[in-house]
Amino acid sequence: MPIKDFSILLGVILIVIMLIIPLPTGIIDFLIIINISIALLIILVSMNTREPLQFSIFPTLLLLVTLFRLGLNVSTTRAILGNQGDAGNVIETFGDFVVGGNALVGFVVFVILVVIQFIVITKGAERVSEVGARFTLDAMPGKQMSIDADLNAGMISDIEAKERRQKIEQEADFYGSMDGASKFVKGDAIAGIVIVIINIIFGLVIGMVQEGLPLAEAANKYTLLTVGDGLVSQIPALLISTATGIVVTRAASEGNLGHDITKQLLAYPKMLYVAGGTIFSLGVFTPITGSVTFTIAMLLAIGGFFLERTNKRDSILEEEAEEEKEQPGDEDPKSPESVVNLLQVDPIEFEFGYGLIPLADANQGGDLLDRVVMIRRQLAIEMGMIVPVIRIRDNIQLQPNEYSIKIKGNEVAKGELLLDHFMAMSPGVEDENIQGIETVEPAFGLPAQWISEDLKEQAELSGYTVVDPPSVVSTHLTEVIKRHAHELIGRQETKQLVDHLSETYPTLVEEVTPNPLSVGDIQKVLANLLKEKVSIRNLPVIFETLADYAQMTRDTDLMTEYVRQSLSRQITKQYAQEGEPLYVITMGGDVEKILADSVQQTEQGAFLNIDPQMSQKIVENTMMEVQRLQETGHMPVILCSPAVRMYVHHLIQRYMPQVPVLSYNELEPHIEVQSVGVVNSQ
Structure with missing residues (x-):
């Protein structure tokens, strides 16, 4: 254990010892000076912090310092009453030298210190702590939403968002702790008053009864010592109370307290002239000594003059600096930063013309940023993937009402919005009274x-589906991300999912990765699932299947098939409605035999080597059956045997990417399946 940490532990133990064991007066003197030093150090540190969290240990430190001071009070009380008034040099000096040996004056000074601390500083600091804790907790949801909005807008990175969220939590904990810790200061002030009263009363009793002193002599002796003890105790307590007030009233800034006070108090030099003129008038029109008022008035005027000249010089320098920044070519083109920053490619970008700016501008009622947050949460629940930050920006190269969606720098979708209109989609029966601008739902x-x-x-x-422009673009963005989800899950995103799973299933993750499967192998399996719109949220089941079959094969396509079969309940629920039959198109026996015979095994895995004319014929027949099923109002689903499901999907995905291909093993036994079409090779 480091010496510094050990010294703190030893100090806490010594505080407990002080409460029990009598200490020699020399040690008491030493501890009293240590107490004053600690109080000075705390108030100096509190004045030099820029924000409260830089002194986050203050609530706990406040408790330890208060306990230390109360331990000292017990020791000094024991010394005053038990050693016939011998309480050490420090207490005697404060009682005799500081208050001039006058017990009554010393008592008055002590009472004033207690009133200042208890009524003014401690009560104010306690109230500020309570209000600060309440407002900090109330503001947490708004701050969290602001961070999410900045993150989705691409203004901050994931690391910066995590740091800001952590800072918000720390602020809430700090102000909550300060709300409780301020009660220590209040209790300490009350204890100081009680201890002084006890010392005076019992000092008189001991002096008169045990020592046989007259009342006046006993009162003078023990009152002086008690007042000295009260002063050496209350002065550090006053410093600690002041430090508490400084910490809880401190707002985040660029400098320490001294810097902020001088900068803000002296920000208006002309006000020094006004103050100086007022003080000068007091010396002229009142009996106040002119040497005092004239001197202060002159100092204020001189200070205002020099501050005004300094501010003018600083403003000129700032203007010159701004002009230099605005001049082109200031940035060194040879610096690596000027090139590296240009290499960044955002995973998802949403660009819009200037006419759609109200969508993203919260001041104009736009809620696009909030909708993006909900899209990311929705896709995390539906697809089980972490959607990267969506960069939102305006683009003057687009038409005013046009928007574009890019995946990894390439445009994959675009659309056009009319902000003062609503998009209406017909239920199939047109209403002649509904006339608008023809368009296509994107x-x-x-x-x-x-x-x-x-x-x-x-x-x-009339049965039309009517949606507002923000909902149109939100739906479009959601579907585009779903369609390209397999492109957005890379090795880094897969590693995040694996790390998250390892927190609850460490043994399962250790069995799968890094041996026998690398993160890249797992990423390929997850990408295969997302490509066919299968959610990867149930990672434990996926990893259980990978653990079972990874020892048998390294073919990620084949492992994907095993995983799909393990997710049969999820896939069945995705395509089959409860209580209704599932209408499917099946592959004929001749087609399945042709596909199975065309599979070739290589070191890199299996692939389909089929005659082009035959593959074209199978695709055309499949498209005919799909179109026929769509005309009946049912969603087309192709059903085939597990051995060829993967190859059927590969064969038709380019022509019918939205048509799901399922195998018999991916459907639950209780589902009623009705075949409404068969794909043959002829």
Whole structure:
């Protein structure tokens, strides 16, 4: 254990010893000076902190210092009453020298110190601590939402967001602790008053009864010692109370207390002239000594003159510095920062024309940032993936009402919004009274029209689906992220998921990675699942399956098939409605045989080596059956045997990426399956 840490532990033990064992007067003198030194050090540190969290240990330190001072009070009381008034040199000096040997004057000084500490400083610090704790806790949700908004807007990184959230939690803990710790200061002030009264009363009793002193002599002797003890105790207590007030009333700033006071109090030099003129007038029109008022007035005027000249010089220098910054070519093109910053590619970007700025501007009622937060949470629940930060920015190269969605720097979708209109999608039966601007719903490609607000209610009554522009873009962005989820989950994102899983399933993770599977292997399996819109939220089941089959094969496509079968309940629920049959298109026996015979095994895994004309024929027949099923109003699902499911998906994904391909092993036994079409090779 370091010596510094050991010394703190030893100090706490010594405080307990002070409460029990009588101490020699020499040690008491030493501890009294230590007490004053600690109090001075605390108030100096509190004045030089820029924000309360820089002195986060203060609540605990306040308790230890208060306990130390009370231990000293017990020791000094024992010395005063038990050693016939011999309480050490320090107490005697404070009782005799500081108050001039006059017990009554010393008692008055002590009472004034107690009143200042108890009524003014301690009570004020206690109230500020209580209010600070309350407001800090009330402001936490708003601060958290602000951090989420900045994170989704790309203004801060994940690390910065984590640090800011941690700081908010620390502030709440600090002000909560200060609210309780301020009660120590209040109790200490009350204890000081009680101890002084006890010392005076019992000092008189001991002096008159045990020592046989007259009343006046006993009162003078023990009152002086008691007052000296009270002063050496209350002066450090006053410093600690002042430090408490400084810490809880301190706002975050760029400098310490001295810097802030001088900077802000002297920010207006002309006010020094006004103050100086007022003091000068007091010397002229009142009996106050002119030498005092004129001197202070002159100092204030001189100070105002020099401050005004200094401020002018600083403002000129700042203007020159700003002009230099605005001049082109200031940044050194040879510096690595000027190039490295340009290499950053955001995973997801949402750009919009200047006409759509109200979408993201909270001052104009825009809630896009809040919607992005909800999108990330929704996809975390639905897909089980951590959606990267979505960079939101305006782009003057786009049309005013146009927006663009980019994945890793490449545009994958775009759309157009009319902020003063609503998008209405027909239920299938057109209403001639609903007339608007023809458009296409961007997320699913459905025909729609932009209608004015006065037609909104009528369209809803006619069965139209009516959505506002923010909902249109939110839905589009959600579907684009789902469609490209497999591109967004890289090794780094996979490592985050693995680390999170290891917190609750450490044994399971150790069995899968780093041996036999690397993070890259796991990432490929997860990407395969996301590519077919299978949620990876149930990571324990996925890892259990990988642990079972990773020893048998390193083919990530084959392991994906095993994982899909383990997630059969989840996949069944995704496509089959409770109590309703699942309408499917099955692969004919001849097609499955052709596909199975065309599989070739290599060192890199299996792939489909099929005749191009045959593959084209199978795809065309599949598209015909899918279209026929869609016309009946049912979602198309292709069902085949587990051995060829992966190859069927590879064959048709380019032409029908939205059509799911399931195997018999991926459906729960209780589901009713109705085949409404068969894909043959002819």
